Amino acid sequence: MTLDLDAVRDCLDSTIPCAIATVAADGTPNVTYVSHAEYVDAEHLALSFQFFNKTRDNVLARREALLYATESTTGASYRLTLDYLRTESEGPLFERMKARLAGIASFTGMTAVFRLRGADVYRVRAIEPVAGITPLPKPPQRKPLAALRAASCAIAACGGGFEALLDAALDALDRHFGIHHALLLMLEPAQSRLYVVASRGYADSGIGSEIALGDGIIGVAAAQNIAIRINYATSDYRYVRAATELSGLAAPPRAEIAVPGLPDAESQLAVPIVHGGEVRGVLYAESPQQRRFGYDDEDALSALAAQLGLALEQAQAAQDETDDPRPVQTAAAPRDESGTPLLVRRYAEDDSVFLDEDYLIKGVAGAILWRLLDLRQREGRDEFSNRELRLDPTLRLPDVADNLEARLVLLSRRLAERSDSLRIEKTGRGRFRLCVSRPVRLAEIARSAAA
């Protein structure tokens, strides 16, 4: 049987560095180590290009190289005959390798030295096992394909709608993959930001926290539509909060939720959730263990994310299928609430909403809550439909593909975490009730004129 790269890709995890041999135009052989070799597909790999050196001269001149790769658990080793194709200095493969290399550099104390200039892409012409090595038996391993099957069945069996799907996915990661720390984020395309809608394994859920597109491993995975896996802790891809630079009278105070994360994360895996060719979100997992996620885990989570993208899209569409945009209010909203009024402030600057002194949420979810409270005050009702929100001119939601359901989940979960007096309750497909147990006073803070 001819080996393809899929069969030996575990050798490319840079645990044991690969060596590369090339030959100069005058016939002189050259040998050195490769910082990182990256699996691209069954026929291609990429080598990190960091320094201008003899290897690079030889590769550009003769376009041929021989790679020696060793699998770190068994010692099985292979010689890979490579034909140089091209160098990519930007784009998905480059960004993916850059993140991988940052982890390797940090682990090996080479952070100041390693800088990725390019991803040198090679076609793998031949793979030959090195004779004279008796590989150790593979240690018993988790079976990502079996875990994927169980997780996939759990998602397929989930009939509870958008929010239940989020929970089913994170439950499945926990139960079937042994992944105990995970985030689900949805993309807000208009603002180029991702926001956390569900999480597992953190003291603070971080629901509503945001990551800019292109920022850190999650932001890069979404921006480039590519899975990124890091095997060793690296500060380059952590979510370090920069000081908020908002200023001015109308600037909302501390409208930030911290992104949850393990302080000692070694392994990180971010997989884009894609539907219809568009990135809709990111599934993110992390672990304090080094090299926790392998190529097979990346494959499994990518397949799971594809299924989840489709399932979430269908759940979203189902919520919009209500017959009447304005639900009939069976009775006037009960107004038996008493006690100190709850002050709800909305900053027009970014639609951030504060309950008394506490930040709740911003963006579209903030605008929705504000609109619901406003309608409740004006019209004396507390039942609403997804459809009327979608048609509401003050919210300016696009007709389709706007993640409305994700925003309602986000709002509902933030309220459940942060408020005793406001709550969102599902009343049917595409319908819900805003439950209010205290008098509410609304205060709008206009946009800063100085801005």
Add this chain to the structure above:
Amino acid sequence: MGEHAATLSAAQAEFIQGPRSIFVASRDAARRPSLARAIGARVTDDRRGILLLLHRDQAAPVLRDVEPRGELAVVFTSPPTHQTLQLKGRATRVALPADAGARVRAQVDAFTEMIAALGFGAPLIDAMFRAAPDALAALAFAPAAVFEQTPGPQAGQRIGERP
């Protein structure tokens, strides 16, 4: 590359004989590279030559290519520090020294001890390196040029020569 033999410094000789990861490369008549691990290295007393010990089957392609032309490149690295030297020169197949088996055992033991701190166990190192004396081969290598290969912008610079 100059064909004069290089004399290694005492520090280079010491580095080369320590517990190192070693690769050797040669090439065939069509200038296609060959590549293998070496297991151990011993610098000659005059520091102008290195006796390399290799696993005969693992290194078969390199041994085959060295035979007619003698061209060889060797890279030595210390995994914990990344200090790396590449030597280029000529090699010839020679008879195994009488103590080859003992030397390989000592080299593999030292390497195993050093690499354990990086999380690699003895069974793995044994699978990759351990070889019975009758499975070994030896190359007498005369380096002509020494290159600094520690990762960084200086990597690839020739040592001991003015530009």
